[in-house]
Amino acid sequence: MTKTQQQIQLARRPQGVPVHEDFRFETIPVPEPQQGEVLVKTLYVSVDPYMRGRMQDTKSYVKPFGLDEALSGRVIAEVVSDGEHLKKGDIVIGNLSWQEFSAVSESALRKIDTSLAPASAYLGILGMTGLTAYFGLLDIGRPKEGETVVVSGAAGAVGSAVGQIAKIKGARVVGIAGSDEKIAYLKQELQFDEAINYKTAEDIQKALEDACPDGIDVYFDNVGGPISDAVMNLLNEFTRIPVCGAISSYNAESEADDIGPRVQSKLIKTKSLMQGFIVGDYSDRFSEGAKQLAEWLKDGKLHYEETITEGFENIPDAFLGLFKGENKGKQLIKVSDPN
Amino acid sequence: MTKTQQQIQLARRPQGVPVHEDFRFETIPVPEPQQGEVLVKTLYVSVDPYMRGRMQDTKSYVKPFGLDEALSGRVIAEVVSDGEHLKKGDIVIGNLSWQEFSAVSESALRKIDTSLAPASAYLGILGMTGLTAYFGLLDIGRPKEGETVVVSGAAGAVGSAVGQIAKIKGARVVGIAGSDEKIAYLKQELQFDEAINYKTAEDIQKALEDACPDGIDVYFDNVGGPISDAVMNLLNEFTRIPVCGAISSYNAESEADDIGPRVQSKLIKTKSLMQGFIVGDYSDRFSEGAKQLAEWLKDGKLHYEETITEGFENIPDAFLGLFKGENKGKQLIKVSDPN
Known part of the structure; x- marks a missing residue:
């Protein structure tokens, strides 16, 4: 049988x-x-x-x-x-x-x-998730020491890796996530400098301003939607925005369900860059990324x-x-x- | 006195x-x-x-x-x-x-x-206008031979230079402008491959689709607003979008006056790049640009x-x-x- x-x-x-x-x-x-x-x-x-x-x-x-x-x-x-x-x-x-x-x-x-x-x-962390964080952040975001990196979906698989890699590179890291438990995880276990609960924040714009007194130099975008709209008001000159995910809009039934402030004026005023990517764009460099991620993991610099x-x-x-x-x-x- | x-x-x-x-x-x-x-x-x-x-x-x-x-x-x-x-x-x-x-x-x-x-x-053409077109198109847009380049505000000072430089580089050029006189100028005098009058087009989206059967590889954005919203639906993979101007929104009194479809999902799906810039970002290369523009002007390749x-x-x-x-x-x- x-x-x-x-x-x-x-x-x-x-x-x-x-x-x-x-x-x-x-x-x-x-x-x-x-x-x-x-x-x-x-x-x-x-x-x-x-x-x-x-x-x-x-x-x-x-x-x-x-x-x-x-x-x-x-x-x-x-x-x-x-x-x-x-x-x-x-x-x-x-x-x-x-x-x-x-x-x-x-x-x-x-x-x-x-x-x-x-x-x-x-x-x-050693697969597509880790590589997505690695290449999106380092190739498009290019954080420099002392810069402010904001990551949305920060407690997710990609987001938590992004924040930790940004810390390894010496950046100040602010995460955005959706529960107090996640916020505690980001701040206490992953050592993010600040973390914002977008579900309980009275005014996400204000919360971001408080968390980013020096503005934002890199925004790793996993979510799109109103959270990203708020971030776009705090860009420094030459901010880099790797656009990795837009989970807030994936279930939109039509374009009319994903409407927000246009970004063009903000990009011009700040001379900033937004770039969509998928990890497959970097397939010829996977071994470089995997090797580095495994090393950081072994050295205890990366938690997942x-x-x-x-x-x-x-x-x-x-x-x-x-x-x-x-x-x-x-x-x-x-x-x-x-x- | x-x-x-x-x-x-x-x-x-x-x-x-x-x-x-x-x-x-x-x-x-x-x-x-x-x-x-x-x-x-x-x-x-x-x-x-x-x-x-x-x-x-x-x-x-x-x-x-x-x-x-x-x-x-x-x-x-x-x-x-x-x-x-x-x-x-x-x-x-x-x-x-x-x-x-x-x-x-x-x-x-x-x-x-x-x-x-x-x-x-x-x-x-030999000043900031020409240099804006030159650096925005060539440094961010990077048109390749045979690619489709769309430029909005195409009959304006920057736009008309952008289209002509894209033609010099061997691209197929589609301009968007706001009067039949401008359309005639773009097609007949500047040899644009196609030109769309956004004020009389019944459906700007459809007009763009007809003018760009192979999609869009470079979009030089001078206007923002609904015209750019329509362009964003026709991006090819790895489209480059120099964001030069957003004249449609400069007079918006508040953010609520400049609302449209969010771009994040579109950038991810097509792995495309939008980059705001101003000509001053290239001040260390002005002499290179001015020399090339003067040469093209002398050779009759550039009209203004x-x-x-x-x-x-x-x-x-x-x-x-x-x-x-x-x-x-x-x-x-x-x-x-x-x-």
Whole structure:
């Protein structure tokens, strides 16, 4: 009898905020690995805000998810059949479908070293998350010693890495996040100089002014929306703004839902730069970034948090939680333990 | 008896669109040049949109004009008293007050060569205007052969230079301007590939799509507002947007008057860059730019238009006309003929 497993598919394209009904659990056979492939068992699945964009059928930097097809993303898996290069028990990372087992070409998998850091770190601080923070901040933001760096979504996976790297570079770091627990984490555990709870601040503009008496030199933007509108009023000359995410607008149903003060006059007055990017733009420099991040991690200069949800069936919930700001640090789902 | 002359002062800070009452004509003495100074007679005065910003008392890249003090800007003048280096009859350029005669330090004046081009060209294509186009387009926009360059305010002094330089660099150039006469000028005289009259286009978005079948690689933004909102929907990957002016918003009385679709998501999806700049950012490279512009002008590759208003008393009118799009090319005021 063929063994079966669960797969999560895109049942329909979300209207505004995604809901459970946009996902479908489908029972499918566990595949047989073909020539050049190995069978892998899913250990950890990464859910990320950018996936919201892929659920829409619009022109973007990544292909949209297909309707009635499996969703997919970065996954840590265990090799459970011997291949030519990979052996049973190897822990690997790759872009895999959201299902319990996959048959995958060996060349699409990269073996990871779990003696350096736990496997899950390769979905976070040592993976795309850490590299996004590293290249966005250092290549576009270019913080200098003593400058003020503001980061929104500061307690998230990317944001918390950005703030810490900015501190390593000698900048004064101000984080914006959405709960008192996150604020305490940023200030006490990550040593941010200031942190603002945008949900309880009476006047976000005033709170930013108080936290940034010397203005803002770098703004690492993870959120867009009204928070970024407020930041734009405090730019110094030649401010650099890496535009990494706009989570506040990902669920906008139309352009009319994402309206705010235009930025042109502010950019001219301050001669500032805004630049959208994705980590893939830096793929030829990944090894440089990964090496530096691993070094900082080993030296205890970089800390990371994970929010780990247990169980394959909870992947949609964990994804939906990203838009409610439920996660602190990297949001992962643990699907199974290694054998 | 002391000779007198007219000076134009800032009588009050404009509320929204400037009006005549914001200016005051004052009778003042013709000054006596002191040691190291020469007396100069104003020939041509330049009026520029950026001056609107200086009329406001807000943080910007240039000091605001003082209330009840003379307005000032780039001026071509004739030396009428012999100095140490400058002689009577020399034609010079400098930042001078809006008045008929000035006593100015010789070191604040630069002698210009009127055999190369008419004196007025030094306020336009060979001056800050041409340099703004040159550095903004080439340093930030970086057009490549075959790319599509869109320029707004295309029939203005900066815009018309931008389009022509983009053509020299082998790009396909689409201009946006506000009258059929300007459209004809762009297409027939300046050889733009396409030109859109935003005032008569039924749907500016559709008109842009038709004019840019391959999307937009460089957008030189002189206007901000709804025109730029429409452009932002057609960005290709890695589009570069030099943000030079936002004339549509200069008269906004508050932030609430300059509201539009937020740009963050669009910048991320296309990995594009917006950068505010002013020509002064490139002051250490002015000689490079001026040399190249003069060469193109000499070779007949660069054409320019001037709208010359006659008479000192018409300076405020000419300035106010900028915001109604009345000028084609550089707006100047001819105050007097050389002796």
